[in-house]
Amino acid sequence: MKRFFHEELEAVRSHIMEMGERAVESANLALRALEQRDLDIAESVIEGDEIIDAIETRIDEEVARYISLRAPVAKDLRLLFIAVKASHDLERVGDEATSIVKRTKKILASDETYRDLGRVPDMCELAISMLKEALFSFIQEDEDIAYQIIRQDKEVDALNRENFKEFVELMKDDASKVDVYAEMIFISKSFERIADHAKNIAEEVYFLLTSQSLKQVLKGDA
């Protein structure tokens, strides 16, 4: 039987999706600001982060209310735990995107024609793809997708290591641009962190659907 208050659970679910879409958009825009050297786009990411933060607060309030008033159990309760954890991950994605555009502004202040991005665009594409799939696994309730995302994270880590090496080499070649390359290393790390958050969400979705820890399942597979 569907109860009148189950709509409140659907509202939590839809706010997670709204937050996820905004987080994906922020990561996309952060890359565009860097690629196109566009300060207006950078500003829009910073503004968008406030909205993401507000949605996280709202989800926290909705979850606290639902637990207090509705006494959820089993999957409903897991959903609420996941909502709090996933919304925190998505809030961190927004923070990483903000950090990327702030560093982009510093780079452009130092060199307004800067264009050496290493493998950052590839990382961004992968991280966003992971984030979208994590959200898709949540909305479709598909633990297989969640399982796949974990494997993609290793590719992003490898690209980040590649970037690190490349930008350190560039630093050695041109000491006058050490500041800029250091910012690029941090930007690369931020995209790697975005992929980590996508992985976290995938693990949370897996727990929601199976009540099993994906980390434990992977240990068992290994």
Next chain:
Amino acid sequence: MDTPAVESHRGDRNPSLIRISDFDFSYGDKQALFDINMDIAEHEVTAFIGPSGCGKSTLLRCINRMNDLIESARIDRGKVEVNGLDIYDERVDATELRKRIGMVFQKSNPFPKSIYENVIYGLRIQGINRKSELDETVERCLKGAALWEEVKDRLDTSGLSLSGGQQQRLCIARAMAVGPDVLLMDEPCSALDPVATAKIEELIHELKNDYTIVIVTHNMQQAARVSDRTAFFYMGNLIEMNATDQIFMSPDKEQTEAYISGRFG
């Protein structure tokens, strides 16, 4: 920049329909209620909670003068107003009052009559016998009580043949038939299983569009689920009354917090 509005679950209150002021009440020498002051808003569900003997059922029964039937019952002070009318004014006819303020009891109490006759019992007493009007009332009230689909093909069978949950919904339909503004419910689900309880709770949620509902319940989660406002009573005192969200998430009084957390009572 536009940030999404965070919806308030508390919101503005509907206008007050029932006002209880400075109300003291006793059974013989024993005072049962002390200085009760509260407003009950129309088209809201108000839950009364508290441990046994706290006075919640007594106060509920004062709202439609059910306590008149107890010889030792006595109002020591204060008044109960419904829509501005002092219901204990000597000019008020208690029977007329109870048409406007219906009651559903802990144990379902259908009469040993057909489902049809149970619903229209109050109308028969009023001398209403026109078949079309009675038929319309039966259908409207059984639909309103979410029972129509289950019984429409057997309206002439005994009300006692229904399950416990159905009997309780039949009693709600019977209370609705005389056209009340207020429905008082005294532990309406305490004798029901979880599925029947869920149906009654869904019904309460629907009925508040048309009625003002006051429910006494021992089940705190039920109060949390169905009510807009909750009043917590202890030893005849109203300790705290507030939006249900507030009571269950962050009550003002330590006693309320202790009770809802299961630390006493």
